[in-house]
Amino acid sequence: MKMSNDASASSFGWNFQANAAIILLIKCIKNAESIKVESKNQDIEIKQIDGSFIYAQAKSVVAPHDTANISARLKDALVSLSSVPINCSKLVYVTNIKTPFNDSERLFQNREICPYAVFSEKDKININAAIASIKEKLEKSIIEEQLKAKKDEHKSCRSNAKLDNINNFKVEDLNVYVVFPYYDADNKSPGDKGRYVEVSEAIQELLDNFKFNSDVDFRIKGRLLEHWQNYFAHNSTLKDGPISKSISKKDFLLPILYFLxxxxxxxxxxxxxxxxxxxxxxxxxxxxxxxxxxxxxxxxxxxxxxxxxxxxxxxxxxxxxxxxxxxxxxxxxxxxxxxxxxxxxxxxxxxxxxxxxxxxxxxxxxxxxxxxxxxx
Known part of the structure:
Protein backbone atom coordinates (compact mmCIF):
# COMPACT_ATOMS: atom_id res chain seq x y z
CA MET A 1 0.00 0.00 0.00
CA LYS A 2 1.32 3.43 -0.96
CA MET A 3 2.09 5.67 2.03
CA SER A 4 0.77 9.21 2.07
CA ASN A 5 3.09 12.14 2.68
CA ASP A 6 0.18 14.48 3.30
CA ALA A 7 0.89 16.38 6.55
CA SER A 8 -1.94 18.88 6.13
CA ALA A 9 -3.70 17.68 9.30
CA SER A 10 -0.58 18.45 11.36
CA SER A 11 -0.23 21.85 9.69
CA PHE A 12 -3.88 22.51 10.42
CA GLY A 13 -3.21 21.78 14.10
CA TRP A 14 -0.31 24.27 14.26
CA ASN A 15 -2.45 26.85 12.49
CA PHE A 16 -5.26 26.33 14.99
CA GLN A 17 -2.84 26.65 17.90
CA ALA A 18 -1.57 30.07 16.73
CA ASN A 19 -5.08 31.43 16.19
CA ALA A 20 -6.34 30.01 19.48
CA ALA A 21 -3.44 31.80 21.22
CA ILE A 22 -4.51 35.12 19.68
CA ILE A 23 -8.07 34.62 20.92
CA LEU A 24 -7.08 33.57 24.46
CA LEU A 25 -4.68 36.49 24.89
CA ILE A 26 -7.37 38.93 23.77
CA LYS A 27 -9.83 37.37 26.23
CA CYS A 28 -7.28 37.78 29.05
CA ILE A 29 -5.72 41.06 27.86
CA LYS A 30 -6.41 43.18 30.96
CA ASN A 31 -4.61 40.84 33.37
CA ALA A 32 -2.03 39.43 30.96
CA GLU A 33 1.67 40.28 30.99
CA SER A 34 3.03 38.03 28.24
CA ILE A 35 2.40 34.91 26.17
CA LYS A 36 4.35 31.96 24.76
CA VAL A 37 3.10 29.68 21.99
CA GLU A 38 4.45 26.13 22.34
CA SER A 39 6.24 26.66 25.64
CA LYS A 40 8.04 23.91 27.56
CA ASN A 41 4.99 23.67 29.82
CA GLN A 42 2.03 23.84 27.46
CA ASP A 43 0.74 24.65 23.95
CA ILE A 44 -0.17 28.15 25.12
CA GLU A 45 1.21 29.82 28.24
CA ILE A 46 -0.05 33.22 29.40
CA LYS A 47 1.74 34.90 32.28
CA GLN A 48 -0.47 37.28 34.26
CA ILE A 49 0.42 40.53 35.96
CA ASP A 50 0.18 38.89 39.40
CA GLY A 51 2.80 36.28 38.40
CA SER A 52 0.40 33.36 37.96
CA PHE A 53 -0.10 31.49 34.69
CA ILE A 54 -2.88 30.36 32.38
CA TYR A 55 -2.00 27.12 30.60
CA ALA A 56 -3.96 26.02 27.55
CA GLN A 57 -3.89 22.82 25.52
CA ALA A 58 -5.05 23.25 21.90
CA LYS A 59 -6.64 20.27 20.13
CA SER A 60 -8.38 20.38 16.77
CA VAL A 61 -10.06 18.26 14.11
CA VAL A 62 -9.96 19.08 10.39
CA ALA A 63 -13.56 18.13 9.59
CA PRO A 64 -16.30 20.09 11.40
CA HIS A 65 -18.44 17.04 12.17
CA ASP A 66 -15.65 14.66 13.19
CA THR A 67 -17.07 12.84 16.21
CA ALA A 68 -14.69 9.87 16.09
CA ASN A 69 -11.79 11.80 17.63
CA ILE A 70 -13.63 13.72 20.38
CA SER A 71 -12.69 11.31 23.16
CA ALA A 72 -9.07 10.94 22.02
CA ARG A 73 -8.54 14.72 21.83
CA LEU A 74 -10.04 15.22 25.29
CA LYS A 75 -7.87 12.51 26.84
CA ASP A 76 -4.70 13.91 25.25
CA ALA A 77 -5.57 17.37 26.57
CA LEU A 78 -6.27 16.10 30.09
CA VAL A 79 -2.97 14.18 30.26
CA SER A 80 -1.06 17.27 29.16
CA LEU A 81 -2.91 19.74 31.41
CA SER A 82 -2.42 17.46 34.43
CA SER A 83 1.37 17.94 34.12
CA VAL A 84 1.54 21.74 34.44
CA PRO A 85 3.46 23.52 37.25
CA ILE A 86 1.75 24.49 40.50
CA ASN A 87 1.65 28.27 39.98
CA CYS A 88 -1.40 28.12 37.74
CA SER A 89 -4.57 30.21 37.91
CA LYS A 90 -6.42 28.55 35.04
CA LEU A 91 -6.24 25.41 32.89
CA VAL A 92 -7.94 25.69 29.50
CA TYR A 93 -8.82 23.05 26.94
CA VAL A 94 -9.23 25.01 23.69
CA THR A 95 -10.64 23.20 20.68
CA ASN A 96 -12.64 23.60 17.49
CA ILE A 97 -14.88 20.65 18.43
CA LYS A 98 -18.27 22.22 19.13
CA THR A 99 -19.19 19.40 21.55
CA PRO A 100 -15.81 18.90 23.28
CA PHE A 101 -17.11 16.42 25.87
CA ASN A 102 -19.17 14.33 23.43
CA ASP A 103 -22.43 15.86 24.59
CA SER A 104 -24.56 16.70 21.55
CA GLU A 105 -26.91 18.75 23.72
CA ARG A 106 -24.21 21.13 24.96
CA LEU A 107 -22.60 23.71 22.68
CA PHE A 108 -19.87 26.04 23.98
CA GLN A 109 -20.35 28.93 21.58
CA ASN A 110 -20.65 31.94 23.88
CA ARG A 111 -17.10 33.23 23.13
CA GLU A 112 -16.08 33.01 26.77
CA ILE A 113 -13.69 30.80 28.72
CA CYS A 114 -16.15 28.45 30.43
CA PRO A 115 -15.26 27.11 33.90
CA TYR A 116 -16.07 23.63 35.17
CA ALA A 117 -18.84 25.05 37.36
CA VAL A 118 -21.05 25.79 34.32
CA PHE A 119 -20.57 22.38 32.66
CA SER A 120 -23.68 20.21 32.43
CA GLU A 121 -23.90 17.06 34.52
CA LYS A 122 -23.47 15.02 31.35
CA ASP A 123 -20.28 16.99 30.55
CA LYS A 124 -18.88 16.22 33.98
CA ILE A 125 -19.75 12.52 33.70
CA ASN A 126 -17.97 12.32 30.33
CA ILE A 127 -14.88 14.12 31.67
CA ASN A 128 -14.61 11.84 34.68
CA ALA A 129 -15.11 8.82 32.42
CA ALA A 130 -12.22 10.05 30.26
CA ILE A 131 -10.01 10.42 33.35
CA ALA A 132 -10.93 6.92 34.51
CA SER A 133 -10.06 5.55 31.06
CA ILE A 134 -6.70 7.33 31.13
CA LYS A 135 -5.88 5.86 34.55
CA GLU A 136 -6.84 2.36 33.44
CA LYS A 137 -4.67 2.58 30.34
CA LEU A 138 -1.67 3.91 32.29
CA GLU A 139 -2.00 1.24 34.96
CA LYS A 140 -2.02 -1.49 32.30
CA SER A 141 0.94 0.12 30.59
CA ILE A 142 2.96 0.17 33.82
CA ILE A 143 2.28 -3.51 34.49
CA GLU A 144 3.27 -4.45 30.94
CA GLU A 145 6.45 -2.37 31.09
CA GLN A 146 7.51 -3.83 34.41
CA LEU A 147 7.39 -7.32 32.88
CA LYS A 148 9.76 -6.35 30.10
CA ALA A 149 13.52 -6.01 30.05
CA LYS A 150 15.40 -3.25 31.89
CA LYS A 151 15.77 -1.27 28.68
CA ASP A 152 12.15 -0.25 29.09
CA GLU A 153 12.52 1.05 32.66
CA HIS A 154 12.68 4.67 31.48
CA LYS A 155 9.33 4.25 29.77
CA SER A 156 7.88 2.78 32.94
CA CYS A 157 8.99 5.85 34.89
CA ARG A 158 7.24 8.13 32.42
CA SER A 159 4.01 6.17 32.71
CA ASN A 160 4.26 6.33 36.51
CA ALA A 161 4.75 10.09 36.37
CA LYS A 162 1.74 10.49 34.07
CA LEU A 163 -0.38 8.37 36.41
CA ASP A 164 0.69 10.45 39.41
CA ASN A 165 -0.23 13.62 37.54
CA ILE A 166 -3.66 12.39 36.48
CA ASN A 167 -4.37 11.07 40.01
CA ASN A 168 -3.61 14.53 41.43
CA PHE A 169 -5.50 16.41 38.70
CA LYS A 170 -8.28 18.60 40.06
CA VAL A 171 -11.03 18.40 37.48
CA GLU A 172 -12.66 21.49 39.02
CA ASP A 173 -9.75 23.55 37.64
CA LEU A 174 -10.65 22.67 34.05
CA ASN A 175 -11.97 25.36 31.69
CA VAL A 176 -12.97 25.06 28.04
CA TYR A 177 -12.96 27.45 25.11
CA VAL A 178 -14.49 26.38 21.81
CA VAL A 179 -13.46 28.11 18.57
CA PHE A 180 -16.25 27.16 16.20
CA PRO A 181 -16.58 27.31 13.25
CA TYR A 182 -12.92 26.64 12.47
CA TYR A 183 -12.18 24.12 9.80
CA ASP A 184 -10.59 23.43 6.42
CA ALA A 185 -11.96 25.38 3.46
CA ASP A 186 -12.77 22.08 1.72
CA ASN A 187 -15.29 21.36 4.47
CA LYS A 188 -16.91 24.78 4.37
CA SER A 189 -20.63 24.91 3.71
CA PRO A 190 -22.26 27.54 1.46
CA GLY A 191 -22.67 30.81 3.32
CA ASP A 192 -19.92 30.12 5.88
CA LYS A 193 -17.53 33.03 6.48
CA GLY A 194 -14.42 30.90 6.65
CA ARG A 195 -11.88 29.48 9.07
CA TYR A 196 -10.90 32.75 10.73
CA VAL A 197 -14.31 34.22 11.51
CA GLU A 198 -13.95 33.67 15.27
CA VAL A 199 -10.46 35.11 15.57
CA SER A 200 -11.61 38.09 13.48
CA GLU A 201 -14.51 38.57 15.89
CA ALA A 202 -12.09 38.47 18.83
CA ILE A 203 -9.95 41.18 17.21
CA GLN A 204 -13.08 43.23 16.62
CA GLU A 205 -13.95 42.80 20.30
CA LEU A 206 -10.49 44.09 21.24
CA LEU A 207 -10.82 47.15 19.00
CA ASP A 208 -14.33 47.80 20.33
CA ASN A 209 -12.86 47.75 23.84
CA PHE A 210 -10.48 50.52 22.76
CA LYS A 211 -13.48 52.49 21.43
CA PHE A 212 -12.02 53.24 18.01
CA ASN A 213 -14.43 54.28 15.28
CA SER A 214 -15.64 51.74 12.72
CA ASP A 215 -13.50 53.25 9.95
CA VAL A 216 -10.34 52.57 11.96
CA ASP A 217 -11.49 49.03 12.76
CA PHE A 218 -12.16 48.24 9.10
CA ARG A 219 -8.77 49.59 7.99
CA ILE A 220 -6.62 47.60 10.38
CA LYS A 221 -8.50 44.45 11.46
CA GLY A 222 -7.44 42.27 8.52
CA ARG A 223 -3.85 43.48 8.70
CA LEU A 224 -3.70 42.75 12.43
CA LEU A 225 -5.03 39.24 11.87
CA GLU A 226 -2.37 38.46 9.28
CA HIS A 227 0.44 39.97 11.38
CA TRP A 228 -0.54 38.19 14.60
CA GLN A 229 -0.99 34.86 12.83
CA ASN A 230 2.55 35.06 11.41
CA TYR A 231 3.95 36.40 14.70
CA PHE A 232 2.49 33.60 16.84
CA ALA A 233 3.28 30.87 14.29
CA HIS A 234 6.90 32.01 14.34
CA ASN A 235 6.94 32.13 18.15
CA SER A 236 5.86 28.48 18.25
CA THR A 237 9.04 27.52 16.36
CA LEU A 238 11.38 29.12 18.93
CA LYS A 239 12.93 26.94 21.62
CA ASP A 240 11.73 27.80 25.11
CA GLY A 241 15.15 27.95 26.73
CA PRO A 242 17.37 30.39 28.65
CA ILE A 243 16.61 33.15 26.10
CA SER A 244 12.98 34.06 26.67
CA LYS A 245 10.55 33.62 23.79
CA SER A 246 7.83 35.55 25.62
CA ILE A 247 5.75 38.05 23.67
CA SER A 248 4.92 40.92 26.01
CA LYS A 249 1.48 42.49 25.98
CA LYS A 250 3.04 45.72 24.73
CA ASP A 251 4.74 43.92 21.84
CA PHE A 252 1.47 42.19 20.99
CA LEU A 253 -0.47 45.47 20.83
CA LEU A 254 2.26 47.52 19.15
CA PRO A 255 1.16 46.67 15.57
CA ILE A 256 -2.11 48.50 16.22
CA LEU A 257 -0.14 51.75 16.45
CA TYR A 258 1.90 50.81 13.40
CA PHE A 259 -1.18 50.19 11.27
CA LEU A 260 -2.82 53.38 12.55
Missing amino acids: GNDELEDVESILETKFEPAGKREALNILSNKNFRLEYEGFEFYSKVIGEYDLFVKNCPNTSNKIKEFLNEKWSLFEMDFSTIEEDIVKEIITKKLMYNILLNRIKMNKIKKGANIS
Whole structure:
Protein backbone atom coordinates (compact mmCIF):
# COMPACT_ATOMS: atom_id res chain seq x y z
CA MET A 1 0.00 0.00 0.00
CA LYS A 2 1.32 3.43 -0.96
CA MET A 3 2.09 5.67 2.03
CA SER A 4 0.77 9.21 2.07
CA ASN A 5 3.09 12.14 2.68
CA ASP A 6 0.18 14.48 3.30
CA ALA A 7 0.89 16.38 6.55
CA SER A 8 -1.94 18.88 6.13
CA ALA A 9 -3.70 17.68 9.30
CA SER A 10 -0.58 18.45 11.36
CA SER A 11 -0.23 21.85 9.69
CA PHE A 12 -3.88 22.51 10.42
CA GLY A 13 -3.21 21.78 14.10
CA TRP A 14 -0.31 24.27 14.26
CA ASN A 15 -2.45 26.85 12.49
CA PHE A 16 -5.26 26.33 14.99
CA GLN A 17 -2.84 26.65 17.90
CA ALA A 18 -1.57 30.07 16.73
CA ASN A 19 -5.08 31.43 16.19
CA ALA A 20 -6.34 30.01 19.48
CA ALA A 21 -3.44 31.80 21.22
CA ILE A 22 -4.51 35.12 19.68
CA ILE A 23 -8.07 34.62 20.92
CA LEU A 24 -7.08 33.57 24.46
CA LEU A 25 -4.68 36.49 24.89
CA ILE A 26 -7.37 38.93 23.77
CA LYS A 27 -9.83 37.37 26.23
CA CYS A 28 -7.28 37.78 29.05
CA ILE A 29 -5.72 41.06 27.86
CA LYS A 30 -6.41 43.18 30.96
CA ASN A 31 -4.61 40.84 33.37
CA ALA A 32 -2.03 39.43 30.96
CA GLU A 33 1.67 40.28 30.99
CA SER A 34 3.03 38.03 28.24
CA ILE A 35 2.40 34.91 26.17
CA LYS A 36 4.35 31.96 24.76
CA VAL A 37 3.10 29.68 21.99
CA GLU A 38 4.45 26.13 22.34
CA SER A 39 6.24 26.66 25.64
CA LYS A 40 8.04 23.91 27.56
CA ASN A 41 4.99 23.67 29.82
CA GLN A 42 2.03 23.84 27.46
CA ASP A 43 0.74 24.65 23.95
CA ILE A 44 -0.17 28.15 25.12
CA GLU A 45 1.21 29.82 28.24
CA ILE A 46 -0.05 33.22 29.40
CA LYS A 47 1.74 34.90 32.28
CA GLN A 48 -0.47 37.28 34.26
CA ILE A 49 0.42 40.53 35.96
CA ASP A 50 0.18 38.89 39.40
CA GLY A 51 2.80 36.28 38.40
CA SER A 52 0.40 33.36 37.96
CA PHE A 53 -0.10 31.49 34.69
CA ILE A 54 -2.88 30.36 32.38
CA TYR A 55 -2.00 27.12 30.60
CA ALA A 56 -3.96 26.02 27.55
CA GLN A 57 -3.89 22.82 25.52
CA ALA A 58 -5.05 23.25 21.90
CA LYS A 59 -6.64 20.27 20.13
CA SER A 60 -8.38 20.38 16.77
CA VAL A 61 -10.06 18.26 14.11
CA VAL A 62 -9.96 19.08 10.39
CA ALA A 63 -13.56 18.13 9.59
CA PRO A 64 -16.30 20.09 11.40
CA HIS A 65 -18.44 17.04 12.17
CA ASP A 66 -15.65 14.66 13.19
CA THR A 67 -17.07 12.84 16.21
CA ALA A 68 -14.69 9.87 16.09
CA ASN A 69 -11.79 11.80 17.63
CA ILE A 70 -13.63 13.72 20.38
CA SER A 71 -12.69 11.31 23.16
CA ALA A 72 -9.07 10.94 22.02
CA ARG A 73 -8.54 14.72 21.83
CA LEU A 74 -10.04 15.22 25.29
CA LYS A 75 -7.87 12.51 26.84
CA ASP A 76 -4.70 13.91 25.25
CA ALA A 77 -5.57 17.37 26.57
CA LEU A 78 -6.27 16.10 30.09
CA VAL A 79 -2.97 14.18 30.26
CA SER A 80 -1.06 17.27 29.16
CA LEU A 81 -2.91 19.74 31.41
CA SER A 82 -2.42 17.46 34.43
CA SER A 83 1.37 17.94 34.12
CA VAL A 84 1.54 21.74 34.44
CA PRO A 85 3.46 23.52 37.25
CA ILE A 86 1.75 24.49 40.50
CA ASN A 87 1.65 28.27 39.98
CA CYS A 88 -1.40 28.12 37.74
CA SER A 89 -4.57 30.21 37.91
CA LYS A 90 -6.42 28.55 35.04
CA LEU A 91 -6.24 25.41 32.89
CA VAL A 92 -7.94 25.69 29.50
CA TYR A 93 -8.82 23.05 26.94
CA VAL A 94 -9.23 25.01 23.69
CA THR A 95 -10.64 23.20 20.68
CA ASN A 96 -12.64 23.60 17.49
CA ILE A 97 -14.88 20.65 18.43
CA LYS A 98 -18.27 22.22 19.13
CA THR A 99 -19.19 19.40 21.55
CA PRO A 100 -15.81 18.90 23.28
CA PHE A 101 -17.11 16.42 25.87
CA ASN A 102 -19.17 14.33 23.43
CA ASP A 103 -22.43 15.86 24.59
CA SER A 104 -24.56 16.70 21.55
CA GLU A 105 -26.91 18.75 23.72
CA ARG A 106 -24.21 21.13 24.96
CA LEU A 107 -22.60 23.71 22.68
CA PHE A 108 -19.87 26.04 23.98
CA GLN A 109 -20.35 28.93 21.58
CA ASN A 110 -20.65 31.94 23.88
CA ARG A 111 -17.10 33.23 23.13
CA GLU A 112 -16.08 33.01 26.77
CA ILE A 113 -13.69 30.80 28.72
CA CYS A 114 -16.15 28.45 30.43
CA PRO A 115 -15.26 27.11 33.90
CA TYR A 116 -16.07 23.63 35.17
CA ALA A 117 -18.84 25.05 37.36
CA VAL A 118 -21.05 25.79 34.32
CA PHE A 119 -20.57 22.38 32.66
CA SER A 120 -23.68 20.21 32.43
CA GLU A 121 -23.90 17.06 34.52
CA LYS A 122 -23.47 15.02 31.35
CA ASP A 123 -20.28 16.99 30.55
CA LYS A 124 -18.88 16.22 33.98
CA ILE A 125 -19.75 12.52 33.70
CA ASN A 126 -17.97 12.32 30.33
CA ILE A 127 -14.88 14.12 31.67
CA ASN A 128 -14.61 11.84 34.68
CA ALA A 129 -15.11 8.82 32.42
CA ALA A 130 -12.22 10.05 30.26
CA ILE A 131 -10.01 10.42 33.35
CA ALA A 132 -10.93 6.92 34.51
CA SER A 133 -10.06 5.55 31.06
CA ILE A 134 -6.70 7.33 31.13
CA LYS A 135 -5.88 5.86 34.55
CA GLU A 136 -6.84 2.36 33.44
CA LYS A 137 -4.67 2.58 30.34
CA LEU A 138 -1.67 3.91 32.29
CA GLU A 139 -2.00 1.24 34.96
CA LYS A 140 -2.02 -1.49 32.30
CA SER A 141 0.94 0.12 30.59
CA ILE A 142 2.96 0.17 33.82
CA ILE A 143 2.28 -3.51 34.49
CA GLU A 144 3.27 -4.45 30.94
CA GLU A 145 6.45 -2.37 31.09
CA GLN A 146 7.51 -3.83 34.41
CA LEU A 147 7.39 -7.32 32.88
CA LYS A 148 9.76 -6.35 30.10
CA ALA A 149 13.52 -6.01 30.05
CA LYS A 150 15.40 -3.25 31.89
CA LYS A 151 15.77 -1.27 28.68
CA ASP A 152 12.15 -0.25 29.09
CA GLU A 153 12.52 1.05 32.66
CA HIS A 154 12.68 4.67 31.48
CA LYS A 155 9.33 4.25 29.77
CA SER A 156 7.88 2.78 32.94
CA CYS A 157 8.99 5.85 34.89
CA ARG A 158 7.24 8.13 32.42
CA SER A 159 4.01 6.17 32.71
CA ASN A 160 4.26 6.33 36.51
CA ALA A 161 4.75 10.09 36.37
CA LYS A 162 1.74 10.49 34.07
CA LEU A 163 -0.38 8.37 36.41
CA ASP A 164 0.69 10.45 39.41
CA ASN A 165 -0.23 13.62 37.54
CA ILE A 166 -3.66 12.39 36.48
CA ASN A 167 -4.37 11.07 40.01
CA ASN A 168 -3.61 14.53 41.43
CA PHE A 169 -5.50 16.41 38.70
CA LYS A 170 -8.28 18.60 40.06
CA VAL A 171 -11.03 18.40 37.48
CA GLU A 172 -12.66 21.49 39.02
CA ASP A 173 -9.75 23.55 37.64
CA LEU A 174 -10.65 22.67 34.05
CA ASN A 175 -11.97 25.36 31.69
CA VAL A 176 -12.97 25.06 28.04
CA TYR A 177 -12.96 27.45 25.11
CA VAL A 178 -14.49 26.38 21.81
CA VAL A 179 -13.46 28.11 18.57
CA PHE A 180 -16.25 27.16 16.20
CA PRO A 181 -16.58 27.31 13.25
CA TYR A 182 -12.92 26.64 12.47
CA TYR A 183 -12.18 24.12 9.80
CA ASP A 184 -10.59 23.43 6.42
CA ALA A 185 -11.96 25.38 3.46
CA ASP A 186 -12.77 22.08 1.72
CA ASN A 187 -15.29 21.36 4.47
CA LYS A 188 -16.91 24.78 4.37
CA SER A 189 -20.63 24.91 3.71
CA PRO A 190 -22.26 27.54 1.46
CA GLY A 191 -22.67 30.81 3.32
CA ASP A 192 -19.92 30.12 5.88
CA LYS A 193 -17.53 33.03 6.48
CA GLY A 194 -14.42 30.90 6.65
CA ARG A 195 -11.88 29.48 9.07
CA TYR A 196 -10.90 32.75 10.73
CA VAL A 197 -14.31 34.22 11.51
CA GLU A 198 -13.95 33.67 15.27
CA VAL A 199 -10.46 35.11 15.57
CA SER A 200 -11.61 38.09 13.48
CA GLU A 201 -14.51 38.57 15.89
CA ALA A 202 -12.09 38.47 18.83
CA ILE A 203 -9.95 41.18 17.21
CA GLN A 204 -13.08 43.23 16.62
CA GLU A 205 -13.95 42.80 20.30
CA LEU A 206 -10.49 44.09 21.24
CA LEU A 207 -10.82 47.15 19.00
CA ASP A 208 -14.33 47.80 20.33
CA ASN A 209 -12.86 47.75 23.84
CA PHE A 210 -10.48 50.52 22.76
CA LYS A 211 -13.48 52.49 21.43
CA PHE A 212 -12.02 53.24 18.01
CA ASN A 213 -14.43 54.28 15.28
CA SER A 214 -15.64 51.74 12.72
CA ASP A 215 -13.50 53.25 9.95
CA VAL A 216 -10.34 52.57 11.96
CA ASP A 217 -11.49 49.03 12.76
CA PHE A 218 -12.16 48.24 9.10
CA ARG A 219 -8.77 49.59 7.99
CA ILE A 220 -6.62 47.60 10.38
CA LYS A 221 -8.50 44.45 11.46
CA GLY A 222 -7.44 42.27 8.52
CA ARG A 223 -3.85 43.48 8.70
CA LEU A 224 -3.70 42.75 12.43
CA LEU A 225 -5.03 39.24 11.87
CA GLU A 226 -2.37 38.46 9.28
CA HIS A 227 0.44 39.97 11.38
CA TRP A 228 -0.54 38.19 14.60
CA GLN A 229 -0.99 34.86 12.83
CA ASN A 230 2.55 35.06 11.41
CA TYR A 231 3.95 36.40 14.70
CA PHE A 232 2.49 33.60 16.84
CA ALA A 233 3.28 30.87 14.29
CA HIS A 234 6.90 32.01 14.34
CA ASN A 235 6.94 32.13 18.15
CA SER A 236 5.86 28.48 18.25
CA THR A 237 9.04 27.52 16.36
CA LEU A 238 11.38 29.12 18.93
CA LYS A 239 12.93 26.94 21.62
CA ASP A 240 11.73 27.80 25.11
CA GLY A 241 15.15 27.95 26.73
CA PRO A 242 17.37 30.39 28.65
CA ILE A 243 16.61 33.15 26.10
CA SER A 244 12.98 34.06 26.67
CA LYS A 245 10.55 33.62 23.79
CA SER A 246 7.83 35.55 25.62
CA ILE A 247 5.75 38.05 23.67
CA SER A 248 4.92 40.92 26.01
CA LYS A 249 1.48 42.49 25.98
CA LYS A 250 3.04 45.72 24.73
CA ASP A 251 4.74 43.92 21.84
CA PHE A 252 1.47 42.19 20.99
CA LEU A 253 -0.47 45.47 20.83
CA LEU A 254 2.26 47.52 19.15
CA PRO A 255 1.16 46.67 15.57
CA ILE A 256 -2.11 48.50 16.22
CA LEU A 257 -0.14 51.75 16.45
CA TYR A 258 1.90 50.81 13.40
CA PHE A 259 -1.18 50.19 11.27
CA LEU A 260 -2.82 53.38 12.55
CA GLY A 261 0.16 55.40 11.35
CA ASN A 262 1.61 55.71 7.87
CA ASP A 263 4.99 56.05 6.19
CA GLU A 264 4.06 58.99 3.94
CA LEU A 265 5.91 62.29 4.32
CA GLU A 266 3.49 64.73 2.70
CA ASP A 267 1.49 65.12 5.91
CA VAL A 268 4.50 66.12 8.02
CA GLU A 269 5.77 68.38 5.20
CA SER A 270 2.38 70.08 5.23
CA ILE A 271 2.36 70.69 8.99
CA LEU A 272 5.96 71.96 8.82
CA GLU A 273 5.18 74.07 5.73
CA THR A 274 8.33 72.89 4.01
CA LYS A 275 9.63 70.36 1.47
CA PHE A 276 12.29 67.85 2.42
CA GLU A 277 15.42 67.53 0.28
CA PRO A 278 14.59 64.91 -2.46
CA ALA A 279 17.51 62.53 -1.90
CA GLY A 280 17.03 62.52 1.87
CA LYS A 281 13.30 62.06 1.41
CA ARG A 282 13.79 59.01 -0.82
CA GLU A 283 16.12 57.37 1.68
CA ALA A 284 13.77 58.18 4.58
CA LEU A 285 10.83 56.64 2.71
CA ASN A 286 12.89 53.53 2.02
CA ILE A 287 13.64 53.13 5.75
CA LEU A 288 10.08 53.94 6.85
CA SER A 289 8.65 51.32 4.49
CA ASN A 290 10.37 48.65 6.60
CA LYS A 291 7.67 47.40 8.98
CA ASN A 292 10.17 46.02 11.49
CA PHE A 293 11.87 49.43 11.74
CA ARG A 294 8.64 51.21 12.57
CA LEU A 295 7.51 48.48 14.95
CA GLU A 296 10.78 48.93 16.85
CA TYR A 297 10.73 52.72 17.07
CA GLU A 298 7.05 53.65 17.00
CA GLY A 299 6.36 51.95 20.31
CA PHE A 300 5.18 52.62 23.84
CA GLU A 301 8.56 53.73 25.21
CA PHE A 302 9.25 56.20 22.40
CA TYR A 303 5.64 57.33 22.64
CA SER A 304 6.00 58.10 26.35
CA LYS A 305 9.14 60.17 25.74
CA VAL A 306 7.59 62.17 22.90
CA ILE A 307 4.30 62.83 24.69
CA GLY A 308 6.12 63.79 27.90
CA GLU A 309 8.21 66.37 26.06
CA TYR A 310 5.21 67.62 24.10
CA ASP A 311 3.12 68.16 27.25
CA LEU A 312 6.02 70.08 28.81
CA PHE A 313 6.44 72.14 25.63
CA VAL A 314 2.75 73.08 25.54
CA LYS A 315 2.83 74.01 29.22
CA ASN A 316 5.87 76.27 28.76
CA CYS A 317 4.70 77.77 25.46
CA PRO A 318 0.94 78.20 25.87
CA ASN A 319 0.69 81.03 23.33
CA THR A 320 2.39 79.22 20.44
CA SER A 321 -0.03 79.27 17.50
CA ASN A 322 1.13 76.11 15.73
CA LYS A 323 2.27 73.95 18.62
CA ILE A 324 2.97 70.77 16.65
CA LYS A 325 5.03 72.57 14.01
CA GLU A 326 7.12 74.41 16.58
CA PHE A 327 7.54 71.30 18.73
CA LEU A 328 8.81 69.21 15.79
CA ASN A 329 11.24 71.89 14.67
CA GLU A 330 12.56 72.80 18.12
CA LYS A 331 12.59 69.44 19.91
CA TRP A 332 13.32 66.75 17.31
CA SER A 333 17.03 66.78 18.25
CA LEU A 334 16.11 65.50 21.74
CA PHE A 335 15.28 62.14 20.13
CA GLU A 336 17.96 61.82 17.44
CA MET A 337 19.98 59.43 19.61
CA ASP A 338 17.07 56.98 19.31
CA PHE A 339 17.98 56.76 15.62
CA SER A 340 21.76 56.63 15.94
CA THR A 341 21.98 53.79 13.41
CA ILE A 342 20.92 56.21 10.64
CA GLU A 343 24.09 57.82 9.33
CA GLU A 344 22.89 60.80 7.27
CA ASP A 345 21.76 63.74 9.41
CA ILE A 346 19.02 64.90 7.03
CA VAL A 347 17.53 61.39 6.84
CA LYS A 348 17.68 61.10 10.62
CA GLU A 349 15.87 64.44 10.99
CA ILE A 350 13.12 63.50 8.52
CA ILE A 351 12.47 60.12 10.16
CA THR A 352 12.53 61.53 13.69
CA LYS A 353 10.03 64.26 12.82
CA LYS A 354 7.80 61.83 10.95
CA LEU A 355 7.56 59.31 13.78
CA MET A 356 7.07 62.11 16.32
CA TYR A 357 4.22 63.41 14.17
CA ASN A 358 2.62 59.94 13.91
CA ILE A 359 2.67 59.68 17.69
CA LEU A 360 1.13 63.11 18.19
CA LEU A 361 -1.65 62.26 15.72
CA ASN A 362 -2.43 58.96 17.44
CA ARG A 363 -1.91 59.98 21.06
CA ILE A 364 -5.64 59.78 21.86
CA LYS A 365 -5.85 56.28 20.39
CA MET A 366 -2.69 55.30 22.28
CA ASN A 367 -4.26 56.38 25.55
CA LYS A 368 -7.35 54.29 24.72
CA ILE A 369 -5.15 51.23 24.14
CA LYS A 370 -3.26 51.73 27.40
CA LYS A 371 -6.50 52.15 29.35
CA GLY A 372 -8.35 49.30 27.64
CA ALA A 373 -5.46 46.83 28.03
CA ASN A 374 -4.42 47.93 31.54
CA ILE A 375 -0.95 49.13 30.54
CA SER A 376 0.70 51.47 33.02
